[in-house]
Amino acid sequence: MTTAATFEIEYRQYLDPDGHPIGKQLPAIARDLDHLVELYQLMSFTRVFDTKSIALQRTGKLGTYASCLGHEAAHAAIGSAMRPEDVLAPAYREYAAQFYRGVKPRDVLMYWGGDERGNDFSGPRHDFAWSVPIATQCLHAAGSALAFRIRGEQRVAVSVCGDGGSSKADFYAALNCGGAFELPLVLVVVNNQWAISVPRSRQTGARTLAQKGIAGGLHCLQVDGNDLIACREAMDQALERARSGGGASVIEMVTYRLHDHTTADDARRYRDDAEVKAAWQREPIGRLRAYLTRLGAWSDAREEAWKAQCEERVNEEVDAYLSTRAQPVEAMFDHLYGDVPLEIAQQRALAVAREVKHG
């Protein structure tokens, strides 16, 4: 027999669920304790924000909200590894990545609060807005990367989609283009085991989601998505490779969706509580805290102080969101075209007149 091609997919993990290092060779990032503390703080801040957002939805002060509970390490690694000039094409729950890049919690709340101004966020102006149509953002990242190649810029485009998203034609097309054009592109698949009610096992016959990239000629890696160090090293390497002309990558970050799909969902209808309980044992924040505490970089006292600070900051953001008045009716006309056509201007005037008359 002649073998035409073979492949292997590496699985990478540095911290076990209790925060103990696995193996002796930890990457340099594992010793950068100041930065790890910063990322730990980002992750725990994001969780406070997440808890608050769910509560806001439950009390009618927010629309449907997609929780990021359990995804904090994956998202923090993505956002912190990127440079400001890189482009992020998110799905809809990568808040920690966006916070690191400068998006404000109030922007996120505005968006889920039914206000387009949330998309006009304070983060990098070139980053994409939330992309609800699953995995379409993967091709927008590929197109961004193509633009960078054409102009010879040392920038990288990163998209994030889910395990479900990796089934979509857009994802396959993005990785194919990434390989065909050798694009400065990183396609991250945050595999949280569920696409609403459909388990990872129903999405594909492939052993890993990472290996889908093999078919496009990409660099592929699967990492423990609850291990910040593994996620961050994978991102650093893929970004560096892409930036230096080494081509595109797929990184599968294996984690778990600890909350319902969104606040409109009830996961008890389709998954076992035991599975969720077991997943809590592997969650990313406690793991990193244990690692940092053991090295003396974090403590219970700091934890308490930080939590209080998070509460305060999140409350400020919530207040800012809640006190933002709705846009006037003409807002729906004002951003439709660069050059407003006459008929739209006429409809706008009509809508304003109706508003004055009826309120």
Next chain:
Amino acid sequence: MAEITLIEGVTQALAWEMRNDPSVVVLGEDVGVNGGVFRATVGLQEQFGPWRVIDTPLCETSIAGLTVGMACQGLKPVAEAQFEGFIYPMLEHLMCHAVRMRNRTRGRLTCPLVVRAPWGGGIRAPEHHSEANEALFANVPGLRIVIPSSPARAYGLLLAAIRDPDPVIFFEPKRIYRQYKEEVPDDGEALPLDVCFVLRDGRDVTLVSWGATIKETLEAADALEAEGISAEVIDVATIKPLDFDTIHESVAKTGRCVIVHEAPKNVGVGAEIAARLAEQAMYDLLAPVERVTGYDTHIPLFRLEMKYLPPVGRIVEAAKRTLAAS
């Protein structure tokens, strides 16, 4: 006999047809174990098993392409697009194949399929969950488009859609999924796919609508009646092919017509109705035809969406304008 909601009408029709026709298969995202994100397919997988109620991978291209293949090979697939805003990846398979297969093969291969999708705004949902995009499909030859607005019409029209030998888009007005209940006998009786429903008789003005705005249109008729104006209300329901005769008959009687839809005005289905009135009912009209519609903008995120959707007041005003004109 139990009273059911519009969405339960959908479920009841699917179950009836699956029990009575083994070639009917339901597929889509979250339709199986979860019973659909709106619960339209609840209980079906338990009854009919995972090969007749199929949770697909997350890919609308896959769902639509599989549906065409299954339909050509003798099944009657009923696919779900989770929301109307996610139907676009399906368009290639629907427009390039499903609607052309019969014509392309001179009838050798056909596509008896249904694509169901929750449709329309007003439920405070995120982006892409609130569109009224029926006009996009109304321009496609070979397609049927149905939008029921009551539990009984959901039941009878979905049965008809599944039994129809050609592709049918079945849009379900999600804002009124659970608005009210009515008795719907589970007798397998289908409704015709090309007849409008006259919901209320009137003399002075004809109000024409479909989908969730039937609610506001009926309320407008009540408001008009309180002022001594008698409005006839027609639920188009079968958008394509259009039963223009029923509309024409009504306008011949009233001489006035107000068309209400939540989709944008420009080239909306209302434009087709107005054009046919101009072509065929010009001399019956006592006043210009009025359209009360969404604006030619994207439906805003939910903080502003109720300013986009046509309210009762605008329908009443338009009706009065037609009366003032003559």
